[in-house]
Amino acid sequence: MNTLFNLIVVAQVVSALAIIALVLMQHGKGADMGAAFGSGASGSLFGATGSSNFMSKSTAVAAAIFFAATLGLSLLANQRSTAVDGGVMSNVKAPAPVTGSAAIPSANPVPAPAAAVPAPAPTEAAPAAPASTAPAQQIPK
Numbered sequence: 001m002n003t004l005f006n007l008i009v010v011a012q013v014v015s016a017l018a019i020i021a022l023v024l025m026q027h028g029k030g031a032d033m034g035a036a037f038g039s040g041a042s043g044s045l046f047g048a049t050g051s052s053n054f055m056s057k058s059t060a061v062a063a064a065i066f067f068a069a070t071l072g073l074s075l076l077a078n079q080r081s082t083a084v085d086g087g088v089m090s091n092v093k094a095p096a097p098v099t100g101s102a103a104i105p106s107a108n109p110v111p112a113p114a115a116a117v118p119a120p121a122p123t124e125a126a127p128a129a130p131a132s133t134a135p136a137q138q139i140p141k
Contacts, residue, residue, distance in 0.1 A: 005076050012069035018062040026055045 001076070005073070008069050008072045008076070012066060012073065015062045015066040015069060019059060019066060022055055022059040022062060026059070
């Protein structure tokens, strides 16, 4: 199964590189557009569009191989994920806590909580602040 997966990945990469090379080597159809506006004898606005040449047929074959390889990879990946029963994290086990002398001391130990300090005894009540001697302002009606 792993060999088939690797073979499909290689086919996909080779077809992708072939598509890139073939598209870059092709003659653009928009390059003859200037000839359509007066100086050239072009068959249509973007040139003759009858038969396709070897380059465009090769690009179509490379694209078909690329799409088939992508479909095959997605099917293989789907089979792998259903065989696992729950995904990647289902096989992870929590480590057992280490205690005793084998435990690694932390670099920044947490200080022990301070002993509770009793609240101070209540003292005489402070005299209340004197009332304001300024006359209250009245708002006119």
